Amino acid sequence: MDITENLTPLEKAKLWLGEGFDEETRRAVEMLISSQSADLDDSFYRALEFGTGGMRGIMGVGTNRLNKYTLGQATQGLANYLHQQFSGQQIKVAIAYDVRNNSKEFGKLCADVLTANGIKVLLFKEHRPTPELSFTVRDKKCNAGIVLTASHNPPEYNGYKVYWNDGAQIVPPDDEAIIKEVYSLKFEDIKFEGNDDLIEWIGEEQDDVYIDACMENSLYQKDKIGYDNLNIVFTSIHGTTYKTVPQALKKAGFTKVDLVKEQMIPSGNFPTVESPNPEEPAALEMALDLARITNGDIVIGTDPDGDRLGIAVRNLDGEMQLLNGNQTNTILTYYILDQWKKAGKITGKEFIGSTIVTSDIFEDIAQKFGVDCKIGLTGFKWIGKMIRDNEGKEKFVCGGEESFGFMTGDFVRDKDSCGSILLACEIAAWCKANGKTMYQYMIDIYKETGMYYEGLINVVKKGRSGAEEIKQMMTDFRENPPAEIAGSAVTEVRDYLEQTSLDLKNGQKSVMDGIPKSNVLIYYTADGTKVCVRPSGTEPKIKFYVSVKDSIQSEEEFRQKLTVLDGKIQQVKSDLKL
Template sequence: MSVQSTLDKAKLWLGEAFDEETRTAVQTLIDSNSPDLEDSFYRELEFGTGGMRGVMGVGTNRLNKYTLGQATQGLANYLHQSFPHEEIKVAIAYDVRHNSKEFGKIVADVLTANGIKVLLFKEHRPTPELSFTVRNKQCNAGIVLTASHNPPEYNGYKVYWNDGAQIVPPNDENIIREVYATKFEDIKFNGNDDLIEWVGEDQDDVYIDACMENSLYQNVGRDNLNIVFTSIHGTTYTTVPKALAKAGFKKVDLVHEQMIPSGNFPTVDSPNPEEPAALSMATDLAEITNADIVIGTDPDGDRLGIAVRNLEGKMQLLNGNQTNTILTYYILDRWKKAGKITGKEFIGSTIVTSDIFFDIAEKFGVDCKVGLTGFKWIGKMIRDFEGQEKFICGGEESFGFMTGDFVRDKDSCGSILTACEIAAWCKANGTTVYQYLIDIYKEVGFYYEGLINVVRKGRTGAEEINQMMSDFRNNPPKEIAGSPVAELKDFKEQTMLDVATGEKSVMDDIPKSNVLIFYTQDGTKVCVRPSGTEPKIKFYVSVKDSIHSQEEFVAKLPKLQEKINLVKQDLNL
């Protein structure tokens, strides 16, 4: 877009549809010839298939009162179309980020101005509690204001449907259509507080009870497990400590500096439990308290990071696939021992997640269904097969997991309860969670994963990412880490290419998405996709081998780690 057209777009925000504070901020950008002007207005902030996320500020490419209002007005219009002649209810929650509470009230006002009843949380609460509340309170939809683990300048807006899961086709496309058909002057901001029902702490207890019912299997050694927990300044300070105490875990040490909610996330560079640095204060405390397990959650409380003592007795952060492997294997083992597996059960996974879950599912006689990245697709699986097959648990590599279908999104609280039960059970039996993971690898295969993030910010960064995807699609590698590429899956084209035969087949069981997966002859898997929420392109690498002993694990781990490095070199990352 030219500078002139960007300027014209900005000048529209000086009109009467916008409040004085917004007009002043836009005029300042124009008068100062600020470089932020183009990035603020060169495009519309995308309302994607789950909502939107972006930097806060004025402009069409920023998250603010007007872009949120446009999204909510479009949603309100679609809700009236979808649920005619009935009272419509929408639950709204928000996390600890700057402006989240204010944004929550703005969104509530737009809905009530459209005659829609709102169940609005009084204070910030975790995203999974919102998902639970949509179902528990029989709402037509839900909204959460969050930017997950993005930097402090970000916020976001996610939409849930009446099953408690994030919106999927056809509702997502229909809502998007209504959002983009809404002009800023069409937004109804004058809310009706009589249509707001405030949600308080009582709902926490209902949610926690459901987490316990769906996530706990045996009470072994809970009072002897040493736990360190941190909410990393996020929302789970309201739920997780209470849930652990209620479940009988008595030795819980909190990282008190990080239990203070703050949108600045002052003690970490990034509030992302995928990164060891985010849990460094917790692991430091674990050395003092001799903890068995360390747990941290992201700002909106849906992701969890877990560190356990490795074979040398040092705290080690598990990756998302490892955590989910432990949780899935244990839960299926409990189900099998209880005689609950009939052959009509399934677990959920995603295309970028480790293939170990196919092997685990096969071992226990259940199906493993796979969808696109994001828990909304696991939620869709549950809805699609409701009454036919029973969902047991599911997860994806990005540190998300769900136990049961009472929540239709990744849920750290229920997952933490299961993880702590496993740790307590292992300790009571004279072993550790890490050794339990090795035992699982001995049963189903030793998988090891690596994630490479290539960050490219701004408009030029987005163009670079598009070019990288185009290059990989049009000139795919012939060999990766010394093994010929055997299979190429292109989810944008919905095709699978057998490299040896040249035969191309159709994959239309999964919706189109800009994702490529390469499989080599020795089982190495490389998945490439642009992030849907951050300015980066992601490379998910999985390598595998077989082991029969702990000694073999120790010997083969460095070889698999080196293989991940070879993949990076071959792909010039």
């Protein structure tokens, strides 16, 4: 429990005027107080919490902000827990950071706190992608890892994610135990005076090892069919992949790669985009423009910390179209399992990973190829936990979630854009060599599995009042579930907070085993429509994930059903008053 939780925001702010805080911080707090700024309440009304992606927030002074003291407190708590878990050992922690403002300084700050506690640190010299940090934790046999990133959030944000010794993000009970340690600390307990003798600097040599692992786990065509005839356009959107992805593509044998040069310059201000989010077509606009000039076959963009990717390919009209995360992952998953089947590698003891908000098509694909599909909560840390829990029993093949994340193999225990990009380019090259596009390949898959189509609706509610509104919205949806959605009766309600499933056809309620509690609701309707409702763990949003489905037999029928299913998603939005 936060030891200051019963204080008002103003009382908390006044504590930050004491001698335990540096002069720059005290001046900033004094300004907040004297100006009676509305930011005072939001800066101090709570302590930052760990969500699905760790601790993420706006940079600035205050308990609800990312700064020297909140990061120091988190790292001191981690150090204390590491000493408890690995008593008597020389503890090692790898640290990486993305291109965001202050990330490099925050990385060194975390290193100082750890070394002040006698912990050895492997610190990247410059910014590196999050999946490379995950890989490095295992490759260098570290006890833990830290990455400073706020993913695709706006420039004023930064964040802090902790990885355990298996290279995956922390999950219960470790995350809860670390948070308990953090909240038991006073800021004066933080050891800031680091020992540089305990820092080992790492860089380009680790890139080579990581890229080789990406190639080994993501490429299947030994004869590199069509590699030299695929026109690729890539943008790092000012993020960390500006070096690693071009190097990986070249090393793999892809020769026609055009880079969006203006966006290959790393910058925490993301000057050429409103949002560095590859889920949004606007973030790839410059890359799409370049593809029109170069006759690109595939456009790829990554987010600032290089774990997620957006892909655009030519649709049935020959125009570049951004695939959603489920569509991309459908193509990648089907291709991998098809390759495994052809190689005789499927024995019945393999599995793929997905999440409760991701399309159900992955269960259909898994069934087709005779592998298991394990479903976890939102966030790749749960897919990482699946791998750890099943090591030695079942072989992990690949995993993904709708938010533009995917990984192949278990060499990285988090979503990995580099390996996924190599795989996507191989598929695109193979498709082109066989006279089709990736989009047509996706339609071929839908002919077998049924056509799934998804939409994501974000409702933004900022600040303290916004958090209360989101809480009330979840209460309302939980206590008053809709009887009908888009003209189809709701047949089942899954409540992951209560861990129950209610069958509305017979009124029977059953307990759902195997998935931890989470504030998520899922409605299923008679025609296969699925609506998931959950508050974001990292942003001031409540999210509605909508999935609709139908069957198709041809490309022409795909065109027709696309219009029908898109209309159904709009009807869902209207019915839920979003």
